[in-house]
Amino acid sequence: MCGIAGIIGTNYNKEDLEKMLESIKHRGPDASGIYQNGDCLLGHNRLSIIDLSTNANQPFSDTTGRFQLIFNGEIYNYKELKAEIGDRYNFRTSSDTEVLLASYIIFGKDCLEKLNGMFAFAIWDKKKKELFAARDRFGVKPFYYYKDAESFIFASEIKAIHRFVEKNPDEKTWANYFCYGSYGSPETTFYKDIFQLQAGYYLEFKDGKLQKHQWYDFEKRIKEIPSDHGSDSEVKRKYLALLEDSIKLRFRADVEVGFNLSGGVDSSLLLALVNHLHPTHNIKAYTFYTGDERYDELPWVEKMIKRTGNSLEKVKLSPEEVPELSERISFYQDEPYGGIPTLAYSKIFQKASKDGVKVLLDGQGMDEQWAGYDYYGRATNELIQGSGNVSPLRTGVLNKGFMKLAEKPQYPELFSSVIQNLQYRDLFNTKLPRALRFNDRISMAYSTELREPFLDYRLVEMAFALPDQMKIRGGVHKYMLREIVKEYVPFEIAEAPKRALQTPQREWLGEELRGFVNQGIEKLLNSEFSNWFDSKALRKEWEAYQNGKQENSFYVWQWVNLGLLI
Template sequence: MCGIAGIIGNGIQESEVEEMLLSIAHRGPDARGIYKDKGFAVLGHNRLSIIDLSHEADQPLTDPTGRYHLSFNGEIYNYQELRREIGARYTFRTSSDTEVLLASYILYGKSCLKRLNGMFAFAIWDSKEKKLFAARDRFGVKPFYYSNISNKFLFASEIKAIRYVKSVGPNESVWANYFCFGSYGSPSETFYKDINQLPGGHFIEYENSTLSIDKWYDFAEQIGNIPNNFSTAQIKEKYRELLIDSIKLRFRADVEVGFNISGGIDSSLLLALVNDYNSSKRTRAFTFYTGAERYDELPWVESMIRQTGNPLEKVKFSAVEVPEYAKLLSDGQEEPFGGIPTIAYSKIFKMANQARLKVLMDGQGMDEQWAGYDYYNSQHDSVVQGTGNSSSFKPNVLKSDFANLAKKSEYPTPFNSRLQNSQYRDLFYTKLPRALRFNDRISMSYSTELREPFLDYRLVELAFSIPDNMKINGKTHKYLLREIIKEFVPNKISEAPKRALQTPQREWLGKDLVAFVNESFANLESSVFQSWFDHDMIQKEWEQYKNGSKANSFFIWQWINTSLIASDIQKTT
């Protein structure tokens, strides 16, 4: 896991790439390297050493001929199998997955992508053809941002690296959609003008100042190729096999691996599988709690841990910590992020870093592939879990000219099933992309790699392809998954409903954090974004919130979050 950066084009200053790398030094504190093809390209890399800890595996990595140069962020989990397949056709000098990726590209070209099981964003410079090839993994676990203006192509793992050398303003239409509809942008957009992201499952080719972007992973096509004549027993058996193999692949590391756990069925399954695979050594577990009985999952976690004996690091997060952590997280995210549960989650990585743990696993991805969210069982098009019929947004606080920029997103519907189309939206456009962005920035802010075994593409494709009634049966979500995991976890866990909230955000904002909210709103009124809002209306909504039922706090968090991002922008301009 690392940070990548580079500039392709005329008039490149190596110092600019050095500055880009310094801005994302947290992503890779173990080594830093730069490759320069004078007058054409500069590639940079910050390394977090996970596989092959020797300096021979530092990047940018060059092949034996000196033609190809790779800057890579992520992990290729099946690198050992690929290396055996490549055999003597390439002369390996390291035992790293990085060199296997480079060799795969040299031998197979862009078709190498379909052979990779992993999370990745990488760039390869061909110094002979003067051509850049870059790609992102199927679901976009690892980030790839770029800017292509004035015959100069910049790319990086984080927006701030590009902003460090290029001044950009806000993408107002994306912001307006965020306030009106809760959208975090399309897979190719960011909240900044002139900075885009490469969508998951796509690759870039850049040559002679010409940029082309193509899709290499067609999910709908893959689903169409899966036979639909499997029996329930066969599906269960195949899914179990893939679960076990996915865990095995993600334990490949030359450093210690730990994991995050909550009280839900996903992370409880992860706990069981981790211990099944790593039975000779109890893997360290991390969880957060707030001390609020209504929200905490700690009793569920402790119930599981008592049976397994894993060392458990219980990380308490309190209301008084919110302002400090919110500011830190905002600096790292640079775009809107989830509320106080996301902030509390970040403290886990701080503790893991202090414990010198470089790799954690978590249970992200099950809800999207198995239809776990409550709104999948309804006819409305909500993308916010657990809000019921309450309004998540307050567009009435926006100035009309700004609000008019908002346009509700329309998503592709490549399947005949309404449920599958909702899942597809969440996998590639809404829920998963934003969760992966939150998680990447949080983990890498503390120089920690986050692995998500349930996002193995083989698992996602199989679960997605099964009939709707195997995912939702009556009011039971993740129906067949619950049946599959009964052999791994107790019934009281496998049958537990999904709990949407893990912190008392609603109560804290209206009581413990009133001073923080007031300060945020005051800052917003004098910020670079102040002209977007009717600030008197914000105060009116705030008073109603404090004196009302507090059924939904999402819009309160939106305004706080925007204030924090505005402060960060003002610091860096």
């Protein structure tokens, strides 16, 4: 896990790239390197996970010096790929970095189909004066870029690009955020002229021209899967075998591996299987809590730990920490993020980093592939989970001209199943992309790597392609998964309904953090963004919230979040 940055264009030098790398040093404090070839500058900050030797530092060159690679992520199946390549490449290290470069040299763009991992990388071809860059199937690792007539600038985080590109908000994206709860599209960001390379895409840049291509066609992959999935027992057996293989691959590291544990089905199953497959590791588990038993998942976590015997680190978030912590996390996020639960989750990575644990596993991705969210059963288009009958938004506080910029997001409906269309939306447009962004930034803020075994593309494709009744049966969500889980986790966890991982955000914002919110709102209404709002209406809504109208706190956090980012 690392940070990458690059500039192709005139009028830039190594000192400029050093500034970019310095802004994202937290992503890789173990080593830093720069490569320059004419108008091409490539930079890398390394977090050493596999092959800790300096031989694996980046930018990484092949033996001829023609190709230079900078890479953020992990190629989990690098050992299998290395064996497949064999003597067609003369390997000098035991790193997945070198296997990635060798794969590109041997297989060209087709190497992407062979990779099982999370990645954003760029390769400079010195002979052709051409840049090739790619992003993993689900966009676990970030790739941002800016292009004008003279240059192409890219990096793992937006703040690095803002070293040279003016920080101007994209008002339409912000309007959609306040009007619809949207966090943007797979290509856009909250800033003008700064874009993302889409998940499952690659790009080529040569002679000032940029071309992008989709390399991972999820719709095609799903429609090629045979409709005869077999019996329930066959599906369980196949899925469990894939899951065990995914865990084995993601346990490859030359540093200690830890585990993020909630009290839910997904992470409990994952921990049970980790212990089953690695019985001698006694992996350390981490969980957060706030001391409010209405929200804390400690009872379920402790039930699971009692069964597995793992050591458990309980990390507490108190309301007094929120103001300073929210400022810090806003710096790392660059864009709006998910409120106090994200702050609480960040404390796990902070603690793990202090403990010397560089890699953490978690259960992200299971709900999207198994239709775990409650609204899948209602087939609604909710973007904000848990909002119930009360809108999580307050468009009445917005300036009418600003509101007109908003355009309700439309999502493709590629499948005959309504549930699959919602799953596809969540996988590629809404829930998963924003969760991956939140989690990448908070793990990297503390120089730790987050791995998600459930996001192995083989698992996602298999579960997604199953008939609806294997995902939701008799009103039970993630039905088939729960059948698998029963063999590994306590009954109370296996049968428990989906619970959003939460904190007392509603109560804290209106009570303990009232002064913090007041300060954020006043900062917002006295800033250059004040013309987005009707200040009188906003203050009236905030007053109503303080007086007990607290069914939802998302809109309050939106105001505070913008205040933190400006």
